[in-house]
Amino acid sequence: xxxxxxxxxxxxxxxxxxxxxxxxxxxxxxxxxxxxxxxxxxxxxxxxxxxxxxxxxxxxxxxxxxxxxxxxxxxxxxxxxxxxxxxxxxxxxxxxxxxxxxxxxxxxxxxxxxxxxxxxxxxxxxxxxxxxxxxxxxxxxxxxxxxxxxxxxxxxxxxxxxxxxxxxxxxxxxxxxxxxxxxxxxxxxxxxxxxxxxxxxxxxxxxxxxxxxxxxxxxxxxxxxxxxxxxxxxxxxxxxxxxxxxxxxxxxxxxxxxxxxxxx
Ligand SMILES: [Zn+2]
Numbered sequence: 001x002x003x004x005x006x007x008x009x010x011x012x013x014x015x016x017x018x019x020x021x022x023x024x025x026x027x028x029x030x031x032x033x034x035x036x037x038x039x040x041x042x043x044x045x046x047x048x049x050x051x052x053x054x055x056x057x058x059x060x061x062x063x064x065x066x067x068x069x070x071x072x073x074x075x076x077x078x079x080x081x082x083x084x085x086x087x088x089x090x091x092x093x094x095x096x097x098x099x100x101x102x103x104x105x106x107x108x109x110x111x112x113x114x115x116x117x118x119x120x121x122x123x124x125x126x127x128x129x130x131x132x133x134x135x136x137x138x139x140x141x142x143x144x145x146x147x148x149x150x151x152x153x154x155x156x157x158x159x160x161x162x163x164x165x166x167x168x169x170x171x172x173x174x175x176x177x178x179x180x181x182x183x184x185x186x187x188x189x190x191x192x193x194x195x196x197x198x199x200x201x202x203x204x205x206x207x208x209x210x211x212x213x214x215x216x217x218x219x220x221x222x223x224x225x226x227x228x229x230x231x232x233x234x235x236x237x238x239x240x241x242x243x244x245x246x247x248x249x250x251x252x253x254x255x256x257x258x259x260x261x262x263x264x
Contacts, residue, residue: 002032003250005235006257007228008177009096009130009157009206012038012060013048016210016225025056028228032250036060036228037261039130039157039208041067041096043078046085053090061261063130065095066114071106074114079121086125092261094122095130096157099143102135111136112143119147128153128260131174137165141172148172153260158208160187163194170202175260177204180214180226183237192241200252204260205234 007028017024028036038053040046040063049062064085066074085091097118099111106114122129131154133140148154155175159166169176176198182191195203213226214233221230232246239249257263 002030002232003235003247004254005031005033005205005231005250006254006263007033007036007207007209007231008155008204008257008261009039009179010036010209010228011041011211012036012052012209012228013040013045014210021052024227024229025059028231031229031232033228033231034059035257035263037092037130037257038062039096040064040085040091042070043073043081046081050085050088050091054088057090061090061092061263063093063095064091065093065097065118065130067096067132068098068100068111068115069103069105071111071114073106074110074117078114079117082118082121083125086121086127092263093128093130093155094118094125096132097129098132099136099140100132100134101139112139115140115143119144119151122152122154123147123150126152128155131156132158134160137161137168141168145172155204155260157206158212160191162190163197166194166197170198173202175202175204175256177206178234178238179206179208180212180230180234182241183214183216183233184212185215192237195238196242201256203238203249203253204256205231205238205249205253207231207234 053062
């Protein structure tokens with residue numbers, strides 16, 4: 001029997017899933033990935049994610065937020081849309097939101113403003129936040145820290161940083177989302193050394209599908225599209241790196257996801 005798992009970050013509204021989502025979900029379920037949180041990252045993406053979650057009650061959930069790449073498009077209407085979607089039972093967190101100074105697809109000022117606005121939504125609605133950060137650690141912490149006391153829970157999704165960044169996040173009591181980045185022998189091996197520092201009650205796992213195919217899969221899949229079906233590979237590498245059994249890591253990460261998103 002596979003272990004029940006929850007993929008806390010899957011971009012299932014991505015075009016690449018348009019043709020075969022029912023099959024994708026069936027493959028995921030067959031390996032224990034029973035529940036998934038669909039990431040919302042733009043106005044239309046938020047609507048699509050919420051509609052998808054409503055179509056699979058108890059199975060799919062959604063976040064509602066604007067990714068820093070789209071921060072230049074963040075308007076009052078975006079803000080109102082997020083707030084209205086959060087009233088739905090299936091929409092369980094604000095985000096993804098944060099800062100991405102790696103690509104700077106949106107100007108930094110716009111990123112900061114959109115990030116602050118979404119943190120305000122989390123404060124007002126008392127909902128958890130799903131955070132994205134790349135190459136912006138110091139500014140990100142500076143903005144986030146003063147508001148955290150008023151936000152119930154926060155996860156640094158797709159954590160790829162170093163030990164110092166992890167220490168900072170753990171001091172802030174963030175949950176940490178680990179993706180298949182940890183399976184990447186070119187750029188993710190440092191994560192295998194530090195993932196054991198995450199306390200049991202702060203660890204979450206995610207695929208970030210269709211991105212970040214775990215490179216440790218053997219044989220390598222024919223398609224380059226990552227799927228929630230490969231979450232057990234992230235579990236396997238995380239468990240080995242932490243010196244825990246897969247069963248144990250499955251149990252703690254699933255319990256954490258249920259608590260974090262109040263999935264019941
Ligand atoms: Zn992200």
